[in-house]
Amino acid sequence: MENRALTEEDIRNDNGDDYMNARHLEFFKGYLQKMKQQLLENANATSQHLQEQEATPDPADRATLEEEYALELRTRDRERKLLIKIDQAIARIDANDYGYCEDTGEPIGLKRLLARPTATLSIEAQERRERMKKQYAD
Known part of the structure; x- marks a missing residue:
């Protein structure tokens, strides 16, 4: 058996034999950790973005900015919930229940x-x- 890490293509082409073996678990743990890292980077970027904004005197511009912030915060809230699911999935991998x-x-x-x-x-x-x-x- 090869020692190289599995890729997404390897997973797509897997015939299902030896389901959820150590290599599969290692792949999905890494995959989930990458997802988690990306979500955390997005959250950090949002925080910085919101802190850097300046107040604008124009009511229309202010309303547009507030709508953009609200959308960004809703997206981050969905991502926060996904982070919880990612942590639960990683825990299932560690418990060999994934x-x-x-x-x-x-x-x-x-x-x-x-x-x-x-x-x-x-x-x-x-x-x-x-x-x-x-x-x-x-």
């Missing part, structure tokens, strides 16, 4: 995890939850 559906215990799948590395449900379980939620909402 990659398995929390409802069924079945593998979530490498491709799904590549698309959504914080996923805790298989596609089938996610669809079932969404159907149930919709059924009760109607």
Whole structure:
């Protein structure tokens, strides 16, 4: 077996044998850590951006700036929630529970995890939850 780190392409082309082996776990941990680092950099940039802004006397400009700030803060809030999910996913990797559906215990799948590395449900379980939620909402 090769010692080089897996790439996204390796994960996409994986045939599913030896699911969630040590190399898979190492890949996803690194992938999640990179995501986390990017989100933290975004949050830091937002903080700096908001601190550097000057007040503008024009009400229209001020309203535009306030709307931009509000949008930026909503985005950072979503990212803050994603950071929590990333930390939980990394904890699941450390506990050797990563990659398995929390409802069924079945593998979530490498491709799904590549698309959504914080996923805790298989596609089938996610669809079932969404159907149930919709059924009760109607």
